[in-house]
Amino acid sequence: MEKVDCIVVGGGLAGLSAAYGLASAGLEVMVLERGDYAGAKNVTGGRLYVSPIRELYPELWAEAPFERAVAREWITMMGDGAHTTFEVAADRFAGETPQSYTVLRARLDQWLAEKAGEKGAMVVPKMKVDELLRREGRVIGIRAGDDEIGADVTVIAEGVLGLLASGAGLRAEPAERDHAVGFKEVIELPPATIEDRWHLNPGEGAAHLFMGAVTKGMLGGGFLYTNKESISLGLVVGMAALKQDPDQGKCFSLLDEFKEMPQIRPLVAGGTVAEYSAHAIAEGGIAQVPRLYGDGYVLAGDTAGLSLNALVTVRGMDFAIASGYHAAQAVLAAKKAGDCSAAGLAGYEQSLRQSFVLKDLETARHIPRIIENPRLFTHYPQAVSRLLESVFTIGPQPSRRLVKTLWRGVRKDFLNVATLKDAWQMRKL
Amino acid sequence: MSVDVIVCVKTNPDLQMIRIKDRQPVLEAIPYKVGDLEKNALEAAMQLRDAAGGGTVTALTVAEGDRKVKETIKEALAMGADEAAIVSDPALVGADPAAVAQALAAAVKKIGTYDLLLFGEGSTDNYTGQVGARVAELLGLPQIGYARKISVTTDGVQCERSMDDMIETLAAPLPAVVTVVSEINEPRIPSLMNIMKAGKKPLQEWTPADLGLDAAALAPQRQIVSNLAEEQDRKHILFEGTAAEQADAFVNALLNEGVLGR
Incomplete structure (x- = not known):
């Protein structure tokens, strides 16, 4: 059997980040990607938080093909007949070292594949791995078609469904309760139009999230990210909720309805749909993170369940890149010590525990169960909008004092048994 | 016997991934690949080599643009070509069929020994269908176009x-130029093992100067004045009523347009 130092299954950000680190250190690395090219099968909303990963591979980010540095955060809460939008702009969002950028995966992943290739990694697209080869429990390589290739360590970064890893019993089968489906369109608009619509200086970007009526009460929300010459507009809906929905299977029509909403229509007016894509998202948080390593293998990125939906911030790509980086470091250490068993690779989980990856997931431990609360997607966006609507309404009757109006709204919508119970639960946010 | 084949390969953007915007193709971030008919030519070359029990298949390409040709040509090596040669130079960006043929002919002379030159009958992107014939003329070789079956014996190529309405069987002495059509074979998909081996196969890079060509000889003789996608008028007809009524109205509209019932 032919053998290389390291096989990486999956040419996404986790796999490519691992390959870049391994190849930079001179290891013989082969990345096997099922799609026509790296990134072909990958989807993000998308925004990449660069702040957490800037110090990992610092030489890379200055030339990365990002779309726009996010300077403004918008959140719209949508109720029936009223909606409320917050716009938050801070100098440090997109100053000299912006904290996050909008990205398009086809471009970003191909670029990272090129960078890994320049370091000597062999990136093979259109190559589906059929099986992890095992001997006495140890992962010793892969089979693709009729070819078996051995490796000291296999980095399994095959994506959210983790078919190979779960097939080999290295992690649980994906559960619908822990997953959402995201679907989006890339809609082309002239840069000047994008900058006008989201109050941006030339080159700056915005992230815009939508809560409430967009998902018809199902767990999830809408998102909009501004790219250079397009916007990414889409929805995320919990799979369990979607399955219970009587219209299930029609989630794509939700996106059409979303685009037709009076709040959204002017934002996408004049645009041309250039792309449509959809993807599963792990939202189970740290509770569904499997064991991250074993004899001859490590799990990275979505396969390891490393993503986090914290309502106003949604992350995954920074975790993927960081896990790839730490996987590479752990494999290098294991190779150096001549021990690629679980004991030799244990440094991987240790360094992830010391990094933001598992720390942030640990901090957010309770979020997945809290955001299952349907009132977050029905009652609250409606209540906030209704309250503010009442403040701004002048009718034929004499008006009340502002404080009285506010108090009435708060008492009615925010001070009852259900909401107090929610507040008690949300203290863990 | 053994048979040495040079397959002239064009690399082109992956057409499946190209979008049209403002009637122009958007080429940004589009990966390049070995052309479709060139894959048939490579497959034919390997079958001839293997049937003869020996010989060398060389994939030869001219980099007509900034297309990471060194990476792309590895696809030919992964399929099973033994060697690759690339002619590349900034002067070749936007080269026309005449210039490409000049560069190929010079490279073939440099390679020296060969029995057969194989081409696709046309390239996947521009499909001028000229280059095979031009190279044959430049080298003074016999040429056979649109081959759907090739066999080589010590007497020559058949x-x-x-x-359209018949099949011709032609024979020519070696060396000869043959261009192939897609029905000649089903090109193999490279296996992982062969992809791994491809990186270690010999790959020769030449500039036009290495081949004794000056840049002026390669300057395009023709200019592309415009290259626009066809404009299609959308009819924007919305059929209403019950499903059955909509279906009837739809079929009638198709009949009226002459799409159905021709």
Whole structure:
């Protein structure tokens, strides 16, 4: 059997980040990607938080093909007949070292594949791995078609469904309760139009999230990210909720309805749909993170369940890149010590525990169960909008004092048994 | 016997991934690949080599643009070509069929020994269908176009040639130029093992100067004045009523347009 130092299954950000680190250190690395090219099968909303990963591979980010540095955060809460939008702009969002950028995966992943290739990694697209080869429990390589290739360590970064890893019993089968489906369109608009619509200086970007009526009460929300010459507009809906929905299977029509909403229509007016894509998202948080390593293998990125939906911030790509980086470091250490068993690779989980990856997931431990609360997607966006609507309404009757109006709204919508119970639960946010 | 084949390969953007915007193709971030008919030519070359029990298949390409040709040509090596040669130079960006043929002919002379030159009958992107014939003329070789079957013996090459209403069988002495059509074979998909081996196969890079060509000889003789996608008018007809009524109205509209019932 032919053998290389390291096989990486999956040419996404986790796999490519691992390959870049391994190849930079001179290891013989082969990345096997099922799609026509790296990134072909990958989807993000998308925004990449660069702040957490800037110090990992610092030489890379200055030339990365990002779309726009996010300077403004918008959140719209949508109720029936009223909606409320917050716009938050801070100098440090997109100053000299912006904290996050909008990205398009086809471009970003191909670029990272090129960078890994320049370091000597062999990136093979259109190559589906059929099986992890095992001997006495140890992962010793892969089979693709009729070819078996051995490796000291296999980095399994095959994506959210983790078919190979779960097939080999290295992690649980994906559960619908822990997953959402995201679907989006890339809609082309002239840069000047994008900058006008989201109050941006030339080159700056915005992230815009939508809560409430967009998902018809199902767990999830809408998102909009501004790219250079397009916007990414889409929805995320919990799979369990979607399955219970009587219209299930029609989630794509939700996106059409979303685009037709009076709040959204002017934002996408004049645009041309250039792309449509959809993807599963792990939202189970740290509770569904499997064991991250074993004899001859490590799990990275979505396969390891490393993503986090914290309502106003949604992350995954920074975790993927960081896990790839730490996987590479752990494999290098294991190779150096001549021990690629679980004991030799244990440094991987240790360094992830010391990094933001598992720390942030640990901090957010309770979020997945809290955001299952349907009132977050029905009652609250409606209540906030209704309250503010009442403040701004002048009718034929004499008006009340502002404080009285506010108090009435708060008492009615925010001070009852259900909401107090929610507040008690949300203290863990 | 053994048979040495040079397959002239064009690399082109992956057409499946190209979008049209403002009637122009958007080429940004589009990966390049070995052309479709060139894959048939490579497959044919390897079958001839293997049937003869020996010989060398060389994939030869001219980099007509900034297309990471060194990476792309590895696809030919992964399929099973033994060697690759690239002619590349900034002067070749936007080269026309005449210039490409000049560069190929010079490179073939440099390679020196060969029995057969194989081409696709046309390239996947521009499909001028000129380059094979031009190279044959430049080298003074016999040529057979549109081959759907090739066999090589010590006497020469025999080809079946697809015509509209008949099949011609032609023979020519070696060395000869043959261009192939897609029905000649089903190109193999490279296995992982062969992809791994491809990186270690010999790959020769030449500039036009290495081949004794000056840049002026390669300057395009023709200019592309415009290259626009066809404009299609959308009819924007919305059929209403029950499903049955909509279906009837739809079929009638198709009949009226002459799309159905021709």
